[in-house]
Each structure stands twice: as C-alpha cells, then as structure tokens.
Amino acid sequence: MLPYLEVSKDEEEATYVKVPDLQGKTIKEAEKILKEKNLEIKLEESETDKNKTITRQIPEKDIEVKEGSKVIIHTD
Secondary structure, three states: OEOOOOEOHHHHOOOEEEOOOOOOOEHHHHHHHHHHOOOEEEEOOOOOOOOOEEEEEEOOOOOEEEOOOEEEEEEO
16 A cells, blocks of 8 residues: 555556547447446436437546446437
8 A cells, every 4th residue: 555645555456448439339339348348338317228329428538547437428
C-alpha cells in the first residue's frame, strides 16, 4: 500500500483498457464489444430494445478505464 497516495496494492495492479467507440452501433453489438474488453454496459433506465442505435456514451471513446468499469450508453 502507498499510504501517501491512498492507493492500495490492488489498485496499483489494476488493468486498464481503452473504451471502444460505440456510437452508431446497436445495444446488442455494444454488449459483445464491451464483454470482449472486460467492461460492463449500463443502459439508460429500462431500455429493452437491443436493436436501438447508440447516440452517446460515457466515458467517451479512447478514455482509459479499469477493467470491469461500466460504460453508460444513450440511444436514439
């Protein structure tokens, strides 16, 4: 542990991945892409139509996040 940075050993060894560009893809496509990157998808409210097109995502593409992080998507 690095107490002066308040970083635990687990955080030091975390693996980071770049968030892929999901805009223009369907929710179904995004789920597959994020699973391959070890990321989770967070849909807005009670989205059930897997064929809707993604218009916005948070975090944006190419941002580095820890594996297992959630990507919030918004659809049309």
